[in-house]
Amino acid sequence: MKKILEQIRGNKWLQLGLLVGYIALTSLSLILAQRSVAAFLLLLLSFLLLYYTKLPNWSKWAIGLAIMFFILPFSAMQGPAYQEYMDVATLVGIYVSMALGLNIVVGMAGLLDLGFVAFFAVGAYTYGIFATAQASNFMPFGTYPLSGNSFWIFIILGCFVAALFGVLLGIPVLRVKGDYLAIVTLGFGEIIRIVFNNLDQPVNITNGALGLSSIAPPKIFGIELLYSNQIYFVVLFILLFVIFAVRSLEHSKLGRSWKAVRENEIAAQAMGIPLVKTKLMAFAIGASFSGMMGVVFAAKQAFIDPTSFTMLQSINILVMVLLGGMGSVPGVILGAAVVTILNAQVLNELTMWFNSLSTAGIITLPDAMSPVKMQRFFFGALLILFALYRSKGLIPAKNVVYDKQKFLSEKGTKKRLQSVAAPKEDEHGHTGS
Amino acid sequence: MAILEVEKLTKTFGGLTANKEISLQAEANKITAVIGPNGAGKTTFFNMITGVYKPTSGSIKLRGESIGGLKPHTVAKKGISRTFQNIRLFGPITVLENVLVGMHTHLKAGIFGTIFHLPGVDREERIAEREAYRLLEYVGLEEHYNDEAASLSYGSQRRLEIARALATKPSVLLLDEPAAGMNPKETADLTGLIQKIKQEMDMTIILIEHDMKLVMEISDYIYVLDHGELIAEGLPAQIRHDKKVIEAYLGKGAAEEQEAEG
């Protein structure tokens, strides 16, 4: 047995073969089964397996994209639970993006933010207000609701408006540190929700607690995107952009300065890193991911009200980051997927299963003990377990491994950064020894 | 020519005067040492120059330009860099990345360029990586470039702090007890390194150090603080025989040693 495992670990062709087999098997069972959550989850698991194979990066991406764009939607399409699966997959995409945004703030820059859902709300309301008749209450020009064609512009708008709110939050909040920062952000999250709840007077902007309904669905080439299987692709594109962006940021000047500020503010400043600006950038960029997905969420649900943006949601997103691994991009993706699927699917399924057992008279489960109602309990227990036994999360953050051949040999690097006091070129050769 | 001119710099913490009207001139391409017993106010002096503390009074001039009270990151940008007595590395990131952080102000990458990998950004990054690696070679840490900074030995961490400070391309380098915690061999290597930096990089260095052998060996000029006050200044040979210094700083035992030597 051990031998077989070792062989698998060493041989990437074998890994590729097994992986393809696994994907074929799970997608086939998803196609054949009328309705099987297990098959759906097993197919999703192939992403994790893919992550752990030793294949080169580009082929990992190619396989991953193939699953996301073709295999998953196609296999799900065959059964009656198609929209349900795609709904879960869409939610996963939304939460993964948000968790990646929060990961920038909490994981990379080390700023504990307990009110992160506020930016999601800002994005959602930005679209919600203008894609319903609501905007005509206060806008002096234009006719509302705007059509679903405007959705695409609103994704970008939501991104910027949320970033602006991130900065607005950041300016007062950055005077405080540590525990106090957490408390102030918690307050900010609640304030945003309460403002949305009460901004129906004197001018009705948000329609208060009644919320906004019949928000225009996104429209492209005259087609309205009404169903989860359509929104799924919108989310997928944004998600891919978000992953691409965090990946680029992580190993850039800005990403390094976030980590430097997180590790030691005084040393970071001594290296010329402006503290306030760097932290504000973290808030703004983190918020912008959340804002974009807020727009999508509003369009997908067609209805939003302040109860979608409670503190519990903020905690939920934080749990995704902590569970996955603070500062770790793959970890956070996994954490968000696990939490979302637990929330949206597994707990529901378990409840249904228990219910069917109790109607069959096999066990009797009081209603208060049903898995859905115990959601908080599960997450609480999960968090405690992780804090105790795996405090760095499911996939702990890893450092980039640089390849010196790459930067030493690259052409054009003879040029140096404008330098005042760098060592002279010819002295390098023998200084290392 | 003095690159850094400090005049009557004072810092009080409540009732405590940590620095009292300290004046100092750091000559270009020279090593200026600041010595004194524990609690004399040496680190406080560095903290004021680098903007960590706002001076209570007095002035700091870099090439004639006043930099007193500026933010630390602005001071760094103007060309003053430092190491820390209590090592302040970015522990969990790699040795190479620590040095790359030091290059912050010399990288032009903006947010959009970074996200969309505009051509200049990736190239600039490569160049920075190469330069960071060169600096690691310079301080003798190139083998560890992919290791976590926190995993380095104490002496290596101090060297990494120097490499990181050099990465900012400073015109004045402040070293706060660089030899603290080093064994004699490491201290000897460090002595060589500091001299090399001075000569090869035309660096102006201000050095706080308790290791008298090191100080006397490499300093061009020495200032002595005690209880926040400047009690003596001069060439190493003068300081070595200054009564006030021997009494206040070196103590009786060391004073006898001095006589035995002389």
Ligand SMILES: Nc1ncnc2c1ncn2[C@@H]1O[C@H](COP(=O)(O)OP(=O)(O)OP(=O)(O)O)[C@@H](O)[C@H]1O
């Ligand atoms: N932030 C601060 N608040 C209050 N007092 C301080 C502060 N920083 C330093 N001090 C005090 O100022 C005095 C000088 O401290 P400083 O750290 O500058 O001494 P030092 O010469 O560097 O000593 P050492 O050789 O031990 O490093 C000490 O009495 C110290 O307690």
Ligand SMILES: [Mg+2]
């Ligand atoms: Mg000190």
